[in-house]
Amino acid sequence: MIDTTSSCTSAADGSLSADEARRRMREAISPLTGRETVAVRDALGRILAANVTATHDVPAHDNSAMDGYAVNFDSLAGDGETSLTVVGGAFAGKPFSGQVGKGLAVRIMTGAVLPAGADTVIMHEATRQDGNKVLVPAGQKRGQNIRRAGEDLACGGVALAAGKRIGPAELGLIASLGVVELIVKRRLRVAFFSTGDELVSLGTPLAPGQVYDSNRYTLYGLLTALGAEIIDMGVVPDQPAALEAALLEAAQNADAIITTGGVSVGDADFVKEVLARLGEVKFWKLAIKPGRPMAFGKVGNAWLFGLPGNPVAAMITFVEFARDALLRLAGLDPIPDFPLLSLPAGNDIHKQAGRRSYLRGAVAVVNGRWQVRTMAYQGSGILRSMSEANCLVVLPEDCAGVKAGEMVQIQLFEGLF
Ligand code: AMP
Numbered sequence: 001m002i003d004t005t006s007s008c009t010s011a012a013d014g015s016l017s018a019d020e021a022r023r024r025m026r027e028a029i030s031p032l033t034g035r036e037t038v039a040v041r042d043a044l045g046r047i048l049a050a051n052v053t054a055t056h057d058v059p060a061h062d063n064s065a066m067d068g069y070a071v072n073f074d075s076l077a078g079d080g081e082t083s084l085t086v087v088g089g090a091f092a093g094k095p096f097s098g099q100v101g102k103g104l105a106v107r108i109m110t111g112a113v114l115p116a117g118a119d120t121v122i123m124h125e126a127t128r129q130d131g132n133k134v135l136v137p138a139g140q141k142r143g144q145n146i147r148r149a150g151e152d153l154a155c156g157g158v159a160l161a162a163g164k165r166i167g168p169a170e171l172g173l174i175a176s177l178g179v180v181e182l183i184v185k186r187r188l189r190v191a192f193f194s195t196g197d198e199l200v201s202l203g204t205p206l207a208p209g210q211v212y213d214s215n216r217y218t219l220y221g222l223l224t225a226l227g228a229e230i231i232d233m234g235v236v237p238d239q240p241a242a243l244e245a246a247l248l249e250a251a252q253n254a255d256a257i258i259t260t261g262g263v264s265v266g267d268a269d270f271v272k273e274v275l276a277r278l279g280e281v282k283f284w285k286l287a288i289k290p291g292r293p294m295a296f297g298k299v300g301n302a303w304l305f306g307l308p309g310n311p312v313a314a315m316i317t318f319v320e321f322a323r324d325a326l327l328r329l330a331g332l333d334p335i336p337d338f339p340l341l342s343l344p345a346g347n348d349i350h351k352q353a354g355r356r357s358y359l360r361g362a363v364a365v366v367n368g369r370w371q372v373r374t375m376a377y378q379g380s381g382i383l384r385s386m387s388e389a390n391c392l393v394v395l396p397e398d399c400a401g402v403k404a405g406e407m408v409q410i411q412l413f414e415g416l417f
């Protein structure tokens with residue numbers, strides 16, 4: 001079945017705009033519901049399936065942000081220096097048990113609990129010592145240099161919401177609450193295979209006309225970086241029956257299927273046709289370059305992303321479209337839009353209006369200023385340029401070329417895969 005509700009096609013040939021394609025994918029896909037409990041460190045890269053609630057304040061007590069002296073602000077003279085008597089010390093982990101009355105001070109270290117009676121900390125470097133006295137200059141403010149109980153996390157509040165992906169900061173935050181186990185979404189299972197009669201797996205010598213299957217290696221990297229559980233199904237020949245068998249097997253075992261190749265309009269391109277027979281094609285043509293053909297649909301309960309075969313087009317359609325949809329399926333919420341940054345172009349860029357272009361670029365400092373140059377080779381089979389580039393230059397549909405010095409939008413590879 002082919003979905004023909006093409007209300008937002010952007011080009012005369014019926015291809016869909018990049019934004020509309022992403023919107024339709026997000027709308028079609030509901031997050032997985034499976035969950036499991038894991039130890040804190042094993043949660044790195046996983047997505048929370050339940051809120052993490054703070055069971056105590058962090059920090060638990062008002063404490064000092066500085067090495068210095070804890071005092072009662074009312075002890076200080078409005079102008080001139082005040083001499084206070086030092087009656088003890090408060091250390092991180094070893095609180096001062098007495099009271100800080102008028103005219104008194106307690107030597108305090110960073111992180112030490114603020115003693116009773118004190119409401120202000122004077123930074124050590126601002127003071128002078130004279131025997132058991134400390135001399136405090138004028139100009140202090142009540143409440144200064146104190147970290148308040150609960151200022152990081154308040155008891156009872158949601159420290160991390162369901163849908164959040166656990167990174168290093170979240171691991172630390174969770175540890176600061178004393179939490180030892182977390183409920184996370186089960187990992188997304190993604191099956192993938194390459195299509196093409198010319199493709200050969202590693203370990204076999206190449207015959208004339210054959211090429212090594214590189215897409216399964218880039219996809220292995222992209223999916224692993226995304227935190228998915230992968231099922232590598234190898235190479236499938238350009239035969240409808242073989243394709244059908246592979247898709248049905250993949251749909252049995254995975255939440256999502258990624259294929260590469262066989263989505264254009266050549267005589268050996270069967271992915272769309274087989275998908276339409278077995279399931280549902282939501283769309284298959286995008287107004288983008290590279291990668292105009294990219295099928296999105298469903299076989300059984302599995303979502304299918306039929307990426308183009310050209311190695312660069314396969315990578316770009318993955319990061320621009322499949323990645324976003326897979327994150328939604330995995331339960332990430334909200335899904336952040338990957339930031340577009342603006343930089344001046346270091347060279348003229350040729351483009352015709354109509355499709356959104358993703359060009360490989362290199363961001364670098366030239367004469368003390370950041371700029372982006374596009375790589376000389378933009379052919380969608382030239383994988384080397386993906387390795388040499390560090391960003392994509394994203395040119396909107398209506399852009400009809402860029403002159404050196406004009407601002408362009410870029411997406412850094414860092415963080416994207
Ligand atoms: P297709 O999309 O099947 O028409 O393939 C387009 C181009 O990409 C052809 O030159 C293919 O040989 C090449 N190609 C397709 N799949 C792969 C792959 N898995 N690894 C390397 N090259 C591929």
Ligand code: MG
Binds near residue numbers: 268
């Ligand atoms: Mg092919």
